[in-house]
Amino acid sequence: MAPAAPVAARLKPLRRSLWFFLFRLSTRVLCTLWFRYRRFGWRQIPRVGPALLVSNHASHLDPLLIGAATSRRLRYLGRSSLFRPRIFAAVIRALGGIPVEREGVGLGGTRAVLSALAGGSPVVMFPEGTRSTDGTLRKLRPGAVRIAQKSGVLVVPVWIEGSGRAFPRGSRFPRLRRIEVRIGVPYRVEPDLDVEVATSELREHLLALSRCPQE
Secondary structure: OOOOOOHHHHHHHHHHHHHHHHHHHHHHHHHHHHHOOEEEOHHHOOOOOOEEEEEOOOOOOHHHHHHOOOOOOOEEEEEHHHHOOHHHHHHHHHOOEEEEOOOOOHHHHHHHHHHHHHOOOEEEEOOOOOOOOOOOOOOOOOHHHHHHHHHOOEEEEEEEEOHHHHOOOOOOOOOOOOOEEEEOOOEOOOOOOOHHHHHHHHHHHHHHHHOOOOO
């Protein structure tokens, strides 16, 4: 008979889940109070199983804003440089961070994302590669589409409205601005579809959400 796992080892997942629950709850409350945060279409995120949440990107707040829209623990891509300070790296990893190279997803990042998806986790990607300076959607890189084709998981388009005004590049403190997270209808990318065509299709999904102000 295999020896019983130590109590500390058995309690570790419980502590992690409790810490994550409290962090998400506090994030949602603070965003609601400070940014009049609202989420729309959050039920579009699959309740179980892997999915690729693909979003525009205008602020460092974006990962937290998407995370606050769902009860699921999401995985995120982040520049490898953010993982160098050990304490900061521990926090990012606890929240589901996946380190990638700054320019593009890279082979290591692609493998990490595919591994997370294979394990049943939803993963957030920002295909613009960097934050927009004016809130408009920049050119999309094909990494997210290629991963969607390779994994076969659902793609969930996400549009974040207002984060670039609330906490733009160069800002040291968030401003009082309204923020909305709009989540679109999930779809699958055909595996044999041309990557450029699939990327253009993804862009149209995101732009459609940007043109749909909610009440």
